[in-house]
Amino acid sequence: MRMDHEADIRLAGVGKTFGHGENAVRAIGDATLDMQRGDFISLLGPSGCGKTTLLRIIAGLERPSEGEILVRGRAVWDGAKRSTEATRPVSMMFQEARLFPWFTVAENVALPLRLRGVKKAEREARAHALCETVGLKGFEKMRPSALSGGMRQRASLARALITEPQVLLLDEPFGALDAMTRDTLNLELMSVCAQARVTTILVTHSITEAAFLSDRVVVLAARPARITEVVEMPFERPRTLDLQRKPAFQDILVRLRSSLTGGH
Amino acid sequence: MHTDRFFRIALPTATVIAFLLVWTLYVRTAEVSAFILPTPLQIVTAFIGLLGDAGVWRHALVTVTEAVSGFLIAVLLGICLGMAMARVRMLEWAFKPFIVCLQLIPKIALAPLFILWFGFGLESKIVIAAALAFFPVFSNALVAFRSVEPGDRDVFTMLQANPVQRFVMLDLPTALPVVLAGMEVAVVMSMIGAIVGEFIGGNEGLGYLAVAMLQELQVPGLFAVIVLLTLIGLTLYTLIAQLRGWLTPWHASAARGRSEA
Numbered sequence: 001m002r003m004d005h006e007a008d009i010r011l012a013g014v015g016k017t018f019g020h021g022e023n024a025v026r027a028i029g030d031a032t033l034d035m036q037r038g039d040f041i042s043l044l045g046p047s048g049c050g051k052t053t054l055l056r057i058i059a060g061l062e063r064p065s066e067g068e069i070l071v072r073g074r075a076v077w078d079g080a081k082r083s084t085e086a087t088r089p090v091s092m093m094f095q096e097a098r099l100f101p102w103f104t105v106a107e108n109v110a111l112p113l114r115l116r117g118v119k120k121a122e123r124e125a126r127a128h129a130l131c132e133t134v135g136l137k138g139f140e141k142m143r144p145s146a147l148s149g150g151m152r153q154r155a156s157l158a159r160a161l162i163t164e165p166q167v168l169l170l171d172e173p174f175g176a177l178d179a180m181t182r183d184t185l186n187l188e189l190m191s192v193c194a195q196a197r198v199t200t201i202l203v204t205h206s207i208t209e210a211a212f213l214s215d216r217v218v219v220l221a222a223r224p225a226r227i228t229e230v231v232e233m234p235f236e237r238p239r240t241l242d243l244q245r246k247p248a249f250q251d252i253l254v255r256l257r258s259s260l261t262g263g264h
Numbered sequence: 265m266h267t268d269r270f271f272r273i274a275l276p277t278a279t280v281i282a283f284l285l286v287w288t289l290y291v292r293t294a295e296v297s298a299f300i301l302p303t304p305l306q307i308v309t310a311f312i313g314l315l316g317d318a319g320v321w322r323h324a325l326v327t328v329t330e331a332v333s334g335f336l337i338a339v340l341l342g343i344c345l346g347m348a349m350a351r352v353r354m355l356e357w358a359f360k361p362f363i364v365c366l367q368l369i370p371k372i373a374l375a376p377l378f379i380l381w382f383g384f385g386l387e388s389k390i391v392i393a394a395a396l397a398f399f400p401v402f403s404n405a406l407v408a409f410r411s412v413e414p415g416d417r418d419v420f421t422m423l424q425a426n427p428v429q430r431f432v433m434l435d436l437p438t439a440l441p442v443v444l445a446g447m448e449v450a451v452v453m454s455m456i457g458a459i460v461g462e463f464i465g466g467n468e469g470l471g472y473l474a475v476a477m478l479q480e481l482q483v484p485g486l487f488a489v490i491v492l493l494t495l496i497g498l499t500l501y502t503l504i505a506q507l508r509g510w511l512t513p514w515h516a517s518a519a520r521g522r523s524e525a
Contacts, residue, residue, distance in 0.1 A: 061418050084424050087407045092422045098415055101514040111433075127366040143514055 007034040007070070008199045009058065009167060014067035016053055027053040028225045031067070033218065037166070038197035040190070042210035045220030051203045052171055054220075058201065059169050060087045071167060089123065091165035093173040097152035099144035099159075106131060106140035109158040113222065116163070130158045134188065150181040157185070161192065169201040169260050183241060186213060194237060207256050210245060219259045302484040310484035311491050320492070326469040327458050328496060330386055334393020335500075336455035339447060342398050346405025347439075356406070367399045372460055379465040389469070393457030397450035404446025408439035441515040444508040451504050455497045470496075 014031040017024050028050035035041060043051040056062040057068055060082040069076040074086035091112075094179075107114075112128035131140050134154045144152055153173055160168060170189075174182045190213055193200045204210050210217045211233055219229045219239045233252060235243055243249050284304045290296070291303045298306060314320050345363075349356040375392050382388035412435055420430050462471025470493050477486040508515075 059422060061421060082421075085420070088424060090422070092418075094415060094418065096415060098419045100416070100434070100437070102512070115420075115423050115425045115429050115433075145514070 008037045008039070008072060009033075009035040009201070010068075010070040011058070012068045012070075014054070014057060014064050014069060016050070016057060016062065017065045026224050029218075030058070031227050033227070033230070035199055035201070037199055038194075039216070040200045040202070040214050041216045042191055042202045042204055042214040043202060043220060044207065044210040044216050044260070046222055046260065047205065048225075049220040049222040050225035051220050055092075055169055055171055055201060055203045059090060059092050061092075088167040089163075090169060091160040091167070093121060093153075093156055093160045093171065095172050095175055097144070097149075097156040097168055098179040099152055099155055100183065101144055103250050104141050104143060105136060105155050108144060108155055109136075109162055110161060112163045126162060127158070130162055131155075133192075134158045134161075150185065153185060157189065157192075161196075164196065165198060168198045168200045169204065170200065172203055172205070175204070175206075182209075187241070189213070190237075190239065207253055207260070208244065211249065211252050211256060212239065217256060219256065221260075221262065228262070231256060231259065276497060277414075299481055299483050306484045307487040307491065309486040310482075314485065314488040314492065320470075320473070323468060323470050323473045324492065324496065326386070327455075327462065327471065327493070327499075330389040330458035330461065330469065331393050331500070333386075333390045334395075334457055335397050335447075337390065337394040338397035338450055338454065339401050341394070342401025342442060342446070342450070343405045346402045346443075347409045350406050350409035359499045360513050362405075363399075363402065371395050371457075375457075375460050375464050379461065384466045386468075389458050389461035389466070392461040395452040396457035399447045400449040400453065401443070402446075404442050405439065407441035408446075409435060411442065412438045437512070441508070441512045444504065444512065446506050446510070448501060451500045452497060455493070455500065459493065460486040 004250045011031050011033040015029045016027040018027055019025055031042075031054055043054060046049045053062060057064045058071075058076065060076045063077060063080060063082075069119070071090060074083060075219045076083055076086045094175050099105070103111065106124065109130060110123040113123035113126065128140055131137060134157055136151065136154050136158065137154075139147060139151065144155065147155065156173065174185050177185070186209065192198070202210070202213060217231045217233060218227055219231065220226065221228045231252070235249070286307070288303045290299055302310070345359075349360060371392070374395070376393070378391050379388045382391055416434060416438070417430075420434050426434070458469065459471035459474075462469035463475055466472055470489055474486055474489045474493075477483075477489060
């Protein structure tokens with residue numbers, strides 16, 4: 001049993017080094033962080049600061065060189081082995097939508113349920129309901145190639161949500177989209193995460209996006225790769241796009257920018 | 265749109281008719297002997313005569329049996345080996361140079377050897393057909409099963425897919441279009457293999473019939489056999505192309521092929 005004061009996600013001294021000896025490259029070092037249930041945090045940093053690597057380590061896609069990651073009290077890495085128990089409540093979205101062309105949109109959304117052995121009728125019903133939620137109604141029977149970039153990421157979001165995850169890992173999922181689509185999807189994402197109290201980690205290099213969506217922003221630096229600062233975002237929820245025009249928000253942006261460049 | 269469709273049919277038809285006319289004209293004006301080059305009309309007459317001969321169908325069945333058996337063996341071996349080497353690097357290191365060397369041998373030149381080893385019956389021809397058809401399937405399968413993107417694998421890892429699910433829902437559909445493209449080439453190669461085998465030894469099959477026609481100086485009949493072989497080859501190729509459109513409807517080249525048809 002998990003106790004309530006226990007962190008939902010705990011990183012303890014996580015580090016990753018690629019290569020050996022002289023060629024060794026430190027991708028991330030001594031990352032320590034606690035997240036409570038429903039927290040939304042962003043990993044913000046320049047390219048090459050290891051933020052994607054850190055997210056992949058939490059997801060169990062990359063093995064840490066040292067340190068420990070606990071999701072709801074269970075270790076993600078059991079030595080060299082990825083724990084399917086610990087990662088079961090975790091969903092992930094990638095930079096690309098990663099939909100499979102041999103499945104229709106609805107089949108792509110239902111794929112996680114299919115892999116878990118959920119009966120066809122039930123998974124179809126849930127996929128159709130979720131397609132409606134993310135604004136894909138009427139597109140269910142289409143092939144992913146018929147969708148626009150934004151629509152594909154909606155389908156990808158639906159696929160990530162269909163298992164009702166407790167943890168959502170987002171690797172710049174809307175980075176390649178235009179600003180308007182990006183704002184829309186970010187708002188929808190925020191409401192979904194808040195409603196289901198999903199613990200969310202977002203990797204981004206957009207200061208505005210990080211500040212707008214997060215409870216806390218984890219600022220990372222490159223060379224050596226490390227966490228430099230964790231900044232609280234003191235804004236009420238629910239948030240609207242109006243927030244971005246407020247002076248307090250602008251102040252936070254300035255604060256994050258100076259933290260990023262190390263000049264505060 | 266409509267004029268496009270008209271020209272797509274009219275132009276190739278016109279090319280074929282022009283070719284046949286020039287051919288006929290040449291044979292008539294240069295007074296070429298029918299023993300050397302018959303006119304298209306003589307070939308058509310011979311072809312109709314050939315279709316009426318019950319013996320021809322027995323020969324055709326033999327050739328098709330050899331080609332299809334060889335093709336199926338090549339597909340089975342090619343996919344299994346290609347897949348195994350795509351998965352296990354050590355296997356590829358161990359065997360791929362060897363297989364590429366084998367491919368560089370002109371296998372047609374080995375055909376007499378296969379006849380020596382496997383006799384004058386169907387077996388030797390099946391082996392030759394399989395030997396010719398193997399490489400296109402194998403090399404395409406090797407590339408195809410390796411072309412699964414790491415990002416797609418990550419999705420299946422996150423979804424806790426077991427190895428069987430991974431294979432059926434990710435590796436197989438990723439590889440299928442490229443494997444089927446290899447099979448389109450292979451089916452034509454297996455036909456060539458069967459015919460070459462029949463040329464060299466044996467007393468059955470359309471390849472044997474062609475040689476027999478030549479020895480009896482029935483040149484229009486020889487051409488008729490070649491026409492029949494072409495039609496059989498085309499049928500087999502079309503079947504595989506259809507299979508490709510049917511198995512991988514999402515694939516762009518399959519979709520293009522359909523809209524053009």
